[in-house]
Amino acid sequence: MVVVIVMVMIMMVIVVVMVVVIVSLLIVVMMVMVMVVLVMVVLVEMVLVMVVEVMMVNMMVVVRL
Structure with a gap:
């Protein structure tokens, strides 16, 4: 019986360690x-800002023209 209890304890510890490793x-x-x-x-935000700035500059140039 003691051997069975020890085996069960070892199995439980192994299972707990596996679960902890998987969760981590x-x-x-x-x-x-x-x-x-x-x-x-x-x-994406940086690219969008660049595009918007380029468009704004283009609009300003068009308005000045």
Whole structure:
């Protein structure tokens, strides 16, 4: 019986460790995804700002002409 109890304890510990590792990996993956999304959004906003500035300059030139 003691051997069975020890085996069960070891199995439980292994399962808990697996779950913790999987959850930590998921959290890391989520963080990386969030960072990538933030970087993409910042890049898109920068590109949009550049385009808007170019269009504004073009409009000013057209208005002056």
